Amino acid sequence: VTFTNKAAAEMRHRIGQLMGTSQGGMWVGTFHGLAHRLLRAHHMDANLPQDFQILDSEDQLRLLKRLIKAMNLDEKQWPPRQAMWYINSQKDEGLRP
Known part of the structure; x- marks a missing residue:
């Protein structure tokens, strides 16, 4: 390894x-x-x-940007990188939807 x-x-x-x-x-x-x-x-x-x-981190970011746009959310209020960080931190804690 x-x-x-x-x-x-x-x-x-x-x-x-x-x-x-x-x-x-x-x-x-x-x-x-x-x-x-x-x-x-x-x-x-x-x-x-x-x-x-x-998904690598770039794919994750692209997906979040598409979702934020599709949901008509304001990227300034929902920054994709911060959203990605939050989701990954929740996954690291073993939390799932």
């Missing part, structure tokens, strides 16, 4: 050199990539649909 794609590629390369071409089904990747793979494999246990999507 690493935190960058570059480090994961380097790790895969080193393991390949040590073990030959086969990595024996090892999971080598970033923290986020491996977590995504686990969620895909166990989506039902996580109460997620099979085709769930993970």
Whole structure:
């Protein structure tokens, strides 16, 4: 497990050199990539649909901007970045709608 794609590629390369071409089904990747793979494999246990999507922060911001506009809310009263921060902090606390 690493935190960058570059480090994961380097790790895969080193393991390949040590073990030959086969990595024996090892999971080598970033923290986020491996977590995504686990969620895909166990989506039902996580109460997620099979085709769930993970939005990066830019996608989240774009979605919030579209929602704020669609609901005719004033962006000055409902700043998208602050709304995103609030939603993510609630998720971090384990709170869901």
